[in-house]
Amino acid sequence: MTAVHTPVGGPQLEQVRRIVTEVPGPRSRELAARRSAALPAGLTSGANIYTAAAGGGVLVDVDGNSFIDFGSGIAVTTVGNAAPRVVERASRQLAKYTHTCFLATPYEPYIEVAEALNRLTPGDHEKRTALFNTGSEAVENAVKYARAATGRPAVVTFDHAFHGRTLMTMTMTAKNQPYKSTFGPFAPEVYRAPMAYPYRWPSGAENAADEAFAQFEMLVDSQIGADAVACVVVEPIQGEGGFIVPADGFLRRIADFCRDRGILFIADEVQAGIARTGNWFASEHEGIVPDLIVTAKGLAGGMPLAAVTGRADIMDTAHAGGIGGTYSGNPAACEAALGVFDTIEEENLLARAQAIGDLMFRELRDIAAHTDIIGDVRGRGAMVAIELVQPGTKTPNREAVAEINRFCLAHGLLTLTAGTFGNVLRFLPPLSISDELLMEGFSVLREAFAAL
Template identity: 60%
Template sequence: MTTTPASTTGGPALPQERRLVTEIPGPRSRELQARKQAAVASGVGTTLPVYVVAAGGGVLVDVDGNSLIDLGSGIAVTTVGNSAPRVVEAVAGQAAAFTHTCFMVTPYAGYVEVAEALNRLTPGDHEKRTALFNSGAEAVENAVKVARAHTRKTGVVVFDHAYHGRTNLTMAMTAKSMPYKSGFGPFASDVYRAPLSYPYRDAGVTGAEAAARAIDVVEKQVGADNLAALVIEPIQGEGGFLVPAEGFLPALVDWCRANDVVFVADEVQTGFARTGALFACEHDSVVPDLIVTAKGIAGGMPLSAVTGRAEIMDAAHVGGLGGTYGGNPLACAAALAVIETIESDGLVERAAKIGAQMTGRLRALQERDPRLGDVRGRGAMLAVELVRAGTSEPDADLAKRVAAAAHQRGVVVLTCGTYGNVLRFLPPLAITDALLDEACDVLDEAFEVTA
């Protein structure tokens, strides 16, 4: 187990170590879980019922004193580190000044400053505008509203394996039924689905060919004249960390430009240095018309945004965009601190380094274990797709067993994928190299004990 001071990695100076003093979960966590089951709606699940009391750098500390290595970042939220020092200072200072006025009633500078920063940082040098909201799903819905207002069309195309949220419209846009959609319909109409580029299961299909396949479906089943927006995750998140083949995204952008369709990049999970670029669409030299951000934008505070071309964003009438809490001053202060941390601490480059370090370990494991069908991702957004050895048949049970084995050994990992057979890794960029290596050692052991 490794120990490194965490003076710049958030919260109190937590020892950067994996430390197990009880079974996982421990007795106090089990007690809290029993209280949760009696008090919280059963539809709210938990992946790993250890109850956290402190977090920072690359670790989570629970009520029983266990210190776990964090490879989840709260699902790509605490990218700059949990309770990162600049974020803590900014939020505390803002809370002491005021916590809320509602920007639509009496505005404040923080909202404007976040909008200015996003207009500067997002791809493209065209004139931009930004609107702030609370969650990724809310921002996706507002991107669709803006696209419809601009084009005067209503259709929306999304893709196989997509995940866009849990509101009614975004459930319609999300591909996977269970647990996200099952039993919650009927859903919003005028949403259509096209095939994605999925290189592991699309052997031999180029990005351009996959784009042509998708465009053919759209033209035949929807029609460009009826389509307001094409919405896509540059790297799919819940769908399995699917990185489309080279050329897929640019071909879709070209088609959108030629057909008056708004190209919307959903960068809720991929944004803010996570992939080794500030935004994942930069890997493909794609400039979206609208870009949706959330999760890593504010270090754990609830904030999301839609940023895009001024002429598109300004299509909505005055009062048509907003919300009581959208662009809350505490969240805006946090976002500005997150952006400063990314830029000052070189976290884009750090994400790329984490990706190289972890990919090397995962590929070495793949060479030893044929159940790792695919290793993929970019930067600190990586995944392995698990299959039955010697086949490409998804093995969801193996993913559950490996995740459980890692959890028991003090490493937090997440699963995802349409088939439930993908392990995903989203370490905070504040994690140390030593902790990352130790987490990979634990993963090696987890695969060994599930052989």
């Protein structure tokens, strides 16, 4: 029997699943009407409920419905929504000053966050950290550092990648719809290599690492020219692409290849980093020490903050004034991040993430044993997904994902979709969730599959 875990984060919300109105309820529908009159049509949301409060393992909407949270705001509220240490530190900072701009008159919280990331990221080499607002912005600045340090132009990314929505990071992202369609032309000197995607590798999972690496090697050496490549940017676990865990050994070989050719290896840990996978960073599962590592999402518990952390000799190459931004490293966001670090370390959330992952794998594999539409169960720690297919095939089953997602929402469970083909359900519960709520959430998921 799984040990009981008592949630410690967030407002003192009753930790229950409770539906008291139809979903969406009347207040959410009222807000949706106001939204349609005030916001552009293309700015959509996955769920049509409007949030009133969240904490522990639940989210309460404006109609009083209480949902079990299996999304964490897309891997952002990893330590829990409104986690006490995050709220306390950010609130205290807000009462002192809200902003000065670190480029104008700097402040200590920025330095403290940089020191913490320099300590926590893989490798014992000398490091530097620069702070930004979003994951996209941090990835783009990592490329700027790589180009400045190497004097080379080209960037290599992978199939199924998602790196952001700015011009450069949208170019680096693989999926056209909805991220790239109609928004071109795109940035030059960005190239794409195959990802060693075990479930979908044409000749079988056992060949994925070798064959994908061979194609990567040919792309860089023969088509681009290794001496033109500044960096290879990869997610150690691909997020929006469907929680793809690369075949064993693939990332290690990529990192070694880069080192041999003077190419910088950049780990985009925007979704997988900051305790989500049972380690501080997903790169650690592969024993990889990236030259640069990018963090965001879970970094500041819901406050906008991102970072690039890397080798000091690389980070020191950018010229004075070339890196920064008006809001980058906002002091309240920095204090929130320090609250996240405190929470993870003091509440042993690395172990909690692994325990949640063990429970999720157990439940999902059991569900998969009783249905013929789950093709793959994959992930690490509290970052797990299932890929849905047409029975007896590997044909993506996007319709089933949409139907299950709707069922879960109507019955009090918040889930997220993902995947290049839109056929993946991903599970990212906050680490503050209780085992009881986790199990109840999976009971809803079982009902959803039964309803199909």
